Amino acid sequence: MKPSRISLSYLLLLVVLATCRVSAQLPQVVRGPYLQVVTPTSIVIRWRTDVPTDSRVQFGASRRRLSQAVTGDSLTTEHEITLTGLKPATRYAYAVGPKTGKLPKDVDQFFQTAPAPGSTDFARLWVLGDFGCSSQTQYDVRDQIINATRDHRPDVWVMLGDNTYNVGKDEEYQKHFFAHYQSQFFKNTPFYLTPGNHDYGGQITNLNIPYFKNFTMPTKGEAGGVPSGSESFYSFDYGNVHVVSMDSYGRLSDGKRMYEAGSTQIDWLRRDLAANKQPWTLVFWHHPPYSKGSHDSDTERLMVSIREQMLPILEEYKVDMVLGGHSHVYERTHPLKGHLGKNDTFDPAKHIVSAASPDSPNRYKVGQNGQGIIYVVAGSGGQLGGQSPGYPLKSAVYSNNKEGGSLLIDVKNKWLEVRMIGTSGQVLDQFTIEK
Ligand SMILES: [Fe+2]
Structure with missing residues (x-):
């Protein structure tokens, strides 16, 4: 029997509907x-x-x-x-x-792609801490970085931990982290990060957290540096800058926290820094060794231990700068060496190394022998405020717990500049290091 015109039309309609249904089911x-x-x-x-x-x-x-x-x-x-x-x-x-x-x-x-290893061409890093909380500060910090980088976008983005609040759940990453940077940054700006206590949900032994599922780290030395074999800590080179990321919070599979004697992190850090050939070395982890902001490095045991155990290693290998967050403020120290005690033991004559000349106080020149490490807390990328007794740090050149912001680090050959871009768009702090 021949199909009628009506049944043919009906068949056609079914095909169209089925096609629409398939396209509606295309993965989003x-x-x-x-x-x-x-x-x-x-x-x-x-x-x-x-x-x-x-x-x-x-x-x-x-x-x-x-x-x-x-x-x-x-x-x-x-x-x-x-x-x-x-x-x-x-x-x-x-x-x-x-x-x-x-x-x-x-x-x-x-x-x-990253420049060839050792390249001395201009590179720009964006450093952001304590941000994933959907606050006005988070939006303003982001927007001011967009404004400040119209001449040259950030080449690589470094996140200092407490990347999302409050307990590092996947839905919190979706809401406070992925939702706010997609169109301007995520699709075109590669990032490296470190976990904070909020990414861990406060559970130091729980390594089964969304943080480790959501992000991919260079564990095999594929980005430069010594292979770490762990997503908790790693390093990478960007041009002539060597950047080290460590986990200052978790108790890792070796049963130890970062600062504990014999930890795999310390063992790897020594090997990594010893093998480093790049002139610039930046180290970042979440808990800063010095802060008088919303966290107090005089009284909080973890910060004290980190200062006492980790800083001698960083000094031995002449690290240039240590970046941290955790405290929801901005703090930047002089170039320091040997200051392992509490805030009130700080002695400028003893602890400041390679001080800038009085006529240009924010220009540091690093000599061949010995240099101090500049410690920066940039924990006001979304969260903001707080201070501890004794604020500001005696060792700090500049502190700010009133205006949030994030850092742009520009590097060209033997010259490095750090600018703290506030939510008002103003450069709240600026310094350069030359080698
Ligand atoms: Fe924190």
């Missing part, structure tokens, strides 16, 4: 894409979908020429694709999605 990207472990020749791209799919990243010289692709076969909602064989200091456009079909293109979806 609900997190990211975001960029991890940037190296001169590789990068990790991650994103989350609402339903499990396979994975594909298309990439190339421009949005119109996404000529290469890397795919993943496993069906997952947590997509993680590593691109390799890239050129150093080169910008690529990219698109993400399932293995088949047309991928949506986005003008802001690009990444730039």
Whole structure:
């Protein structure tokens, strides 16, 4: 029997409806894409979908020429694709999605690989601490960085811990972390981070936290530095800057906290710093050795232990700067050496090394022999305020617990400049180091 016109139309309608239904079920990207472990020749791209799919990243010289692709076969909602064989200091456009079909293109979806190791070209780091809380301060800090970097976007982004509040749950990352930086930063600015006590939810022995699931670290030395074999601590090179990230909170699988004698973190740190060939060395972890902000390094046992046990190692290997958060303020010390006691034991004549000249107090010149370490607390990237008895630190050149902000660190060859950009857009603190 021949099908009637009506039944043919009905069949056509069913096909159209079925197609609509399929397209309505296309997987949606609900997190990211975001960029991890940037190296001169590789990068990790991650994103989350609402339903499990396979994975594909298309990439190339421009949005119109996404000529290469890397795919993943496993069906997952947590997509993680590593691109390799890239050129150093080169910008690529990219698109993400399932293995088949047309991928949506986005003008802001690009990444730039890290410069060749040891490169002396200009590089800009953005350093942000204690931020994921959806406060006005968090939004203003972000927006002022957008304003302040119109000439040169941050090349790499460093997060100092307490990346999300209050207890580091995945939904808190979604709401207070991923929600606020996607369009301007996550899709085009690679970041490295360290965990804080809030990322751990206050449970120092719980390593099964969303922090470790959400982020990818260079554990094999693939970004420079000695392989750590652990996502809790690692290092990377960006041009001629060596950057070390350590976990100042957790009790790791060796049963020890960072500062404890014989910890795997200390053992690795020594090996990593001894092997470092770059002229600049920055170390970051969450709990600062010196603070008189919302946390007190005179009385809080963890901060005291970190100061006493870790600083001699950092001094031995001539680290330039230590970055921390935890205290919801900004504090920047003189270049220090040998100041392991409480705040009131600080003696400028004894503890300040390579002081700046009186006519340019924020210009430091580092000589061949010995240098002090500048300690910066930048814990007001979203949270703000607080002070402890004795505030401000005697060893501090500048402190601010009234206006939030974050740091831009510009490096070019033997010159390094730090600017603290406040929520008003003003540069609240600025200093340079030359070698
Ligand atoms: Fe903290």
